[in-house]
Amino acid sequence: MSTRGGFLAGLVAATAAPLLAWTLDARTVAVGGLVLAALAAGLIAALSTTAAAIDTAGVCWAAYDGFALNRLGELHLAAVDLRALGYIVGAALIFRCLAAGLRAVRAAARTDENPSFALPAELPAGPPPRANLRQTAGTRR
Numbered sequence: 001m002s003t004r005g006g007f008l009a010g011l012v013a014a015t016a017a018p019l020l021a022w023t024l025d026a027r028t029v030a031v032g033g034l035v036l037a038a039l040a041a042g043l044i045a046a047l048s049t050t051a052a053a054i055d056t057a058g059v060c061w062a063a064y065d066g067f068a069l070n071r072l073g074e075l076h077l078a079a080v081d082l083r084a085l086g087y088i089v090g091a092a093l094i095f096r097c098l099a100a101g102l103r104a105v106r107a108a109a110r111t112d113e114n115p116s117f118a119l120p121a122e123l124p125a126g127p128p129p130r131a132n133l134r135q136t137a138g139t140r141r
Contacts, residue, residue: 009048014041014060033068038088039060042095049055050096061085063117 017040021033037060045053057132063083066073 009044009056011059013044014056014063016061017100018063021068033064034084034087037064037068037084038091041088041092045096046091046099053090053092053096053108058091059090061088065086120133 014037017036018033020130021036024032041053041057041060044056048056061084062075064084065075069081069084
């Protein structure tokens with residue numbers, strides 16, 4: 001997924017996370033909203049680019065802080081707010097690293113199982129041989 005697509009998906013996920021936390025249980029919306037915001041940021045981070053992951057983590061934190069933690073759309077920078085920012089950005093980076101590791105393992109397994117994907121150890125010197133076009137042109141009639 002591209003950066004733009006990841007960020008747009010992150011906007012949807014960041015908006016849905018506090019709304020889902022409110023519908024599940026209004027008494028524990030602060031904890032549930034944090035878990036859902038971190039999960040949303042992490043999933044977008046795993047599917048998209050690093051830039052989209054960081055942007056999405058920021059939007060998820062803003063939605064969580066403004067609507068789940070403070071409930072009036074206000075962003076604060078108290079200790080609990082900054083701790084939530086750290087959790088959400090940390091989850092996004094952890095998911096991003098795990099996804100990169102899984103991609104690397106899959107790529108290595110693909111080249112081990114199917115040697116046609118592997119590059120040759122040494123490339124042949126010189127240009128590739130060319131077919132004699134005059135001889136092959138006369139045979140097709």
